Amino acid sequence: MGEPKPLVRWGDRTLIEWERDQLLASCVEEIVIVTGSRAEAVRRTLGEGGRYLVFNQRWPQGRATSLAKGAAALLAPGRPRPSVVVVQNVDQPAPARVIDRLVEVFRTRVAEGxxxxxxxxxxxxxxxxxxxxHPVVLDGDLLEELAHADEEGEGLRAILQRHPPLRLPMPDEPSVALDLDTPQALAKGRRVLGG
Structure with a gap:
């Protein structure tokens, strides 16, 4: 694709800026952005709007290491423990309305017992x-398990196998199927989300 996924042009900004803005527009209270390759360029791009950036020095070892790094940041001493965690991958963007719907369903079902x-x-x-x-919404009680995620244990996939999710059909939200791994998928993502 010519450049790291977070830095691809997405409309009038980069993909990481668009995703940060969607998270800020959603019900998410705190954003942790885990960086790896080109971390300094991502930091410069986000500037003060980067919120809480965490560098994952183990990023070449796979996506699960970034998941673990983000979870560890949320578990840091002195930080309030979130009751709900949204796992949002940079190459699987979602608009605020999707994030809000998933969190709302989670909270409503828990409130109903x-x-x-x-x-x-x-x-x-x-x-x-x-x-x-994607994205996936998790109970904050799974943060310790997330903090120990690794590629050998299959990361998020294995956690979802141990803790089967409520599966919410979203036939009118094509963004939940996006995976921006090819130039063709990137073009489709731009059509779906206007990027």
Whole structure:
């Protein structure tokens, strides 16, 4: 794609700026952005709007190390423990309305007495098969487990296998199926989200 995913142009800004702005517009109270490759360029791009940036020196070892680094930051002494955690990958962008809907469903179900530990949006592929999408909302009680995520243990996928999420069909939200791993997927993401 010619440049690191966080720094790709997305409309009038970069993808990481767009995602930060969506999180700020959502019900999310605190944002932790985990950086890896090109961390300094991401920091400069976000400037003061970077909120809480954490550098993951183990980023070449895989995505799970960034998940663990973000969870560890949320567990740092003196920080209030969040009751809900939204896991948002830079290459799987979601608008604020999707984030808000997932958090609302999680909180409503818990308030109704349901014992759920995660909510994951779902989408159907061209053959009609259901797949889990992004972002994923997790109970804050899973932070210790997230802080120990690694690639060998399959990271978030393994956590969701141990703590099966409430799967929320979102047929009218194509963003939950996005994965910006190719130039074609990036073009589709721009069409879907106006980036």
């Amino acid at each position: 349901a014992r759920i530990e995660a909510v994951q949006p779902t989408y159907l592929d061209a053959a009609g098969r259901e797949h889990g999408g």
